[in-house]
Amino acid sequence: MILKLYQAGEPVLRQQARLLSLEELRSEEVQLLISCMRETMRDAPGVGLAAPQVGYSLALAVIEDRPEYLAAQPQRDITERGRSPVPFQVLVNPRLTVLDPTPQSFFEGCLSVSGFTALVPRASAVRVEAWNERGEEISIEAKGWPARILQHELDHLRGTLYLDRMEPRSFSSQQNHLRYWRAKTLAELRAELSLED
Numbered sequence: 001m002i003l004k005l006y007q008a009g010e011p012v013l014r015q016q017a018r019l020l021s022l023e024e025l026r027s028e029e030v031q032l033l034i035s036c037m038r039e040t041m042r043d044a045p046g047v048g049l050a051a052p053q054v055g056y057s058l059a060l061a062v063i064e065d066r067p068e069y070l071a072a073q074p075q076r077d078i079t080e081r082g083r084s085p086v087p088f089q090v091l092v093n094p095r096l097t098v099l100d101p102t103p104q105s106f107f108e109g110c111l112s113v114s115g116f117t118a119l120v121p122r123a124s125a126v127r128v129e130a131w132n133e134r135g136e137e138i139s140i141e142a143k144g145w146p147a148r149i150l151q152h153e154l155d156h157l158r159g160t161l162y163l164d165r166m167e168p169r170s171f172s173s174q175q176n177h178l179r180y181w182r183a184k185t186l187a188e189l190r191a192e193l194s195l196e197d
């Protein structure tokens with residue numbers, strides 16, 4: 001079932017999501033929620049989805065960056081962003097550790113801020129420890145784009161949106177992004193937007 005994507009302004013997107021117990025995680029209800037979140041993320045399509053985005057204030061997110069999504073992107077973008085395929089993964093009660101805090105800024109979007117994009121600085125490398133959908137401990141170390149996806153989704157579980165972290169002058173509709181900014185290098189763009197390096 002495709003779930004409704006809650007948009008910025010919905011109170012649930014600003015709440016601290018609560019942790020799940022093992023028992024809750026294994027319940028039919030939460031297992032169904034996970035499968036609906038996967039379907040909703042793929043339908044959007046998106047590379048991650050957190051439970052608050054579909055109206056549940058639970059510390060639960062799914063991520064996936066499929067090879068076919070990458071195939072649709074220019075090679076320059078993939079290289080520049082350090083983008084690589086991410087298998088479907090369920091993150092329950094995740095904890096984030098920053099491994100390399102060096103900030104990297106790239107355009108980021110969010111299914112809950114539909115139709116917009118902005119430059120968002122993120123740490124270069126992170127580790128996330130969580131339970132998977134069966135309640136088994138997993139640990140993921142990621143850098144580049146996959147590290148960005150993890151930071152974005154875990155932010156949702158704390159009631160944080162990329163809007164809180166973005167470089168405000170870079171905020172743009174997707175349409176204008178394609179029209180004016182997409183073809184430019186980051187250096188050109190920073191100069192034109194009068195952004196600090």
Ligand code: ZN
Pocket residue numbers: 109110111112152156
């Ligand atoms: Zn988001």
